Amino acid sequence: MPIGIPASILNLNVIFISILIEALPFVLIGVFIAGFIQIFITEEHIRRWIPKNKAAAVVMGCTVGALFPACECGIVPIIRRLISKGVPVYAAIGFMLTGPLINPIVIVSTYMAFGNDLKMAGLRMGLGFLIAIIIAFIVSIIFRSNHLKDSVQVIHHHSYVKKRSLIEQIWSMLTHSIDEFFDMAKYLIIGAFLASIVQVFMPAKAFLQIADDPVISLVIMMGFAYILSLCSEADAFIGASFSSIFPRPSILGFLIFGPMIDFKNSIMMLSVFRLKFVLGVLVLTASVVFITILLFQNII
Amino acid sequence: MxxxxxxxxxxxxxxxxxxxxxxxxxxxxxxxxxxxxxxxxxxxxxxxxxxxxxxxxxxxxxxxxxxxxxxxxxxxxxxxxxxxxxxxxxxxxxxxxxxxxxxxxxxxxxxxxxxxxxLPAATLDASIADKKGGLAVLGNKNNVNSNQADSTSVDENDDMEDYSIRDSLEDFEDSAEQEPPLYEEEQEVSKEEFEHLKKGLYSSSVIKMDDFVFSLYYEEISKDIERFKGRQIEFQGFVYKEEGLSSNQLVISRFLITHCVADASMIGFLSELEEAPELYENMWVKVKGVIDTATYNGTEMPLIKITGWEEIDEPFIPYLYPINVRIL
Known part of the structure; x- marks a missing residue:
């Protein structure tokens, strides 16, 4: 055992590695799906499937995300590939917001975490879906120009994919998955590292004293959700553990905001979008979640 | 080439x-x-x-x-x-x-x-417990049910017998020195077995919190402390202290891991004993005591009056994992 390494660094490392170990299977699934999309789905398919109408495309993106059981680590490579295949950014954002939030495991774990209370799970899904639609719709209105990084530009051309044999296609899907993994891994690693720094050095305790005010408590809980960067399937129990310190609306803010966007995930988004766009989506998501929760706080 | x-x-x-x-x-x-x-x-x-x-x-x-x-x-x-x-x-x-x-x-x-x-795999310690909110997050487990149900898993676990209540009532000494449990087994039980485990908590003469039932019993006790007041309890954990505790008080804690250590949440009992100053932070102890109640920051929580303790080595698997109840 190396001597002289402070305990906090070892704690940091164990949290850092654990996030990676836990995320890697999902990232691998994500890059395989991305590789599949790259090789087998053509721009033409996308053009046929995505409605021309913006609102319809937004609703479709959110619905597909809700039906698609993804987690926030695996979803970034997928949207990156979808966008490069011509899926409009707003539909992809809708997909990204609902994918990790609405899926069977999240529903069940939320239900259990809140003492078999269907209300919290129901509100998390229902309000979450509504919020995702609002955000994706606003994205479709305010972000008109291209916000992709240069490396992810959409280039329209008629692909010659069909000419190749299936084995060649599968082979190139796999090599694409490898390239995708190397593109994504560094963002995942930076995100996981920063999130573990926060866990080891930020005293959550300091914030617990000022938890009574509905607005401040909501800000704190959403802030926690963002910086802790928990997996959406595990965060219900953490959220529930704050139950008696924080009022329910702020817990719901934690549960909805975290899966939509968090620290690790926004770093990963930098592999697809320019910084300005990532910040824009972050601020937008935070505001819409914040306002919606405050509006609905009486029924929560 | x-x-x-x-x-x-x-x-x-x-x-x-x-x-x-x-x-x-x-x-x-x-x-x-x-x-x-x-x-x-x-x-x-x-x-x-x-x-x-x-x-x-x-x-x-x-x-x-x-x-x-x-x-x-x-x-x-x-x-x-x-x-x-x-x-x-x-x-x-x-x-x-x-x-x-x-x-x-x-x-x-x-x-x-x-x-x-x-780098060696460190075990989360008292400093992390402190960062995670310490005693303040312990007082509010009342509504928390940390039994995760996994709707997707349908596989049968043949070794369920091993997890029967008989096991959890086994001599406490044994359970501490036991070989590491078969950690590849999922902590998954059926609804009936789950209820059976719970019953054990109410019927046994001494509440023995082994790692398997720790989080379940912990919740049950926190939910209805009055009902357990005066009962004897045995468990193990690491020592955590924080400001505001009196000199004869400490928290004997564990971390509960849902996915990975990044989502660890702390559970544990506020405990009281005369020799508390002798127990240093992060020291692993096995304790016996009697359940009482205390109020911390306006929240009622269990307080264990320690009647006996001994220092132990950190367990091979220091963490607890939620029991999964199959709901399908």
Whole structure:
């Protein structure tokens, strides 16, 4: 055992590695799906499937995300590939917001975490879906120009994919998955590292004293959700553990905001979008979640 | 044949990821990182990395002809070459020149491989408990049910007998010194077994909190402290102290891991004993005591009056995992 390494660094490392170990299977699934999309789905398919109408495309993106059981680590490579295949950014954002939030495991774990209370799970899904639609719709209105990084530009051309044999296609899907993994891994690693720094050095305790005010408590809980960067399937129990310190609306803010966007995930988004766009989506998501929760706080 | 340095480096990195995950499983340290429930998933990731490594190997050497077409790719004439990439995307295939920027990227990817292999797997300790909110988050477990149900799992667990209440009522000494439990078993029980476990809590003369039932019993007790007042209890945990506790008080705590240690939440009992100052933070102890109640910051919580304690080694698996109740 190396001597002289402070305990906090070892704690940091164990949290850092654990996030990676836990995320890697999902990232691998994500890059395989991305590789599949790259090789087998053509721009033409996308053009046929995505409605021309913006609102319809937004609703479709959110619905597909809700039906698609993804987690926030695996979803970034997928949207990156979808966008490069011509899926409009707003539909992809809708997909990204609902994918990790609405899926069977999240529903069940939320239900259990809140003492078999269907209300919290129901509100998390229902309000979450509504919020995702609002955000994706606003994205479709305010972000008109291209916000992709240069490396992810959409280039329209008629692909010659069909000419190749299936084995060649599968082979190139796999090599694409490898390239995708190397593109994504560094963002995942930076995100996981920063999130573990926060866990080891930020005293959550300091914030617990000022938890009574509905607005401040909501800000704190959403802030926690963002910086802790928990997996959406595990965060219900953490959220529930704050139950008696924080009022329910702020817990719901934690549960909805975290899966939509968090620290690790926004770093990963930098592999697809320019910084300005990532910040824009972050601020937008935070505001819409914040306002919606405050509006609905009486029924929560 | 041309040798591609970066492709070789990538192959090596894929192999190293496979190796790191395999190494953690092999040493058993994996339980210091993730909930054993995810062990099969993590093993498959290791195998996938190995698979990708074999695919990547084929790209290390290429014939001269392919090398040229890669050159074209870099030159922007990619739409015409007959290589296997179409060009609706421009991510890095590892063919472009090795620059400082790339050195930086690869260093980031190699970094966790180094720390994962060379730094020992630490166990979360009292300082993390403090950062996570300490005693303040303990008072409010009333509504918390930390039994995760996994709707997707339908597999039968044949060794369920091992987890019967008979086991949890076994001599406490034994359970502490036992071989590490079969951590590859999921902590999964059926609804009936779950109720059975709960009943054990109410019917046994002494409440023995072994690792399997700890979180379940902890919740049940926190939910209805009055009902358990005066009962005897035995459990183990590490010592955590914080400001505001009197000199004869400390918290004997455990971490509950849902997925990985990043989502660890602290559970534990506020305890009272005369020798409290002798017990230092992070020391593992096995204690016996009587359940009482206390109020902390306006929340009622259990308080254990310690009647006997002894120092123990940190368990091989220091963490607790939620019991999964099959609901299907």
């Amino acid at each position: 041309a040798f591609h340095f970066q492709q070789a480096l990538r192959a090596l990195i894929l192999l190293a990821f496979c190796g790191l995950i395999f190494y953690l499983h092999y040493t058993g340290d994996i339980t210091k990182y993730i909930n054993p429930k995810y062990i099969p998933l993590s093993k498959s990731a290791s195998i996938l990395f190995l698979f990708l490594f074999f695919i990547q190997i084929t790209r290390i050497w290429s014939s001269k002809k392919e090398g040229e077409s890669h050159g074209q790719h870099a030159g922007g004439a990619c739409c015409h070459h007959v290589d296997d990439h179409d060009c609706s995307h421009h991510h890095d295939h590892g063919d472009t020149p090795f620059t400082v920027k790339k050195l930086f990227s690869y260093s980031i990817i190699i970094f966790p491989l180094l720390t994962g292999f060379y």
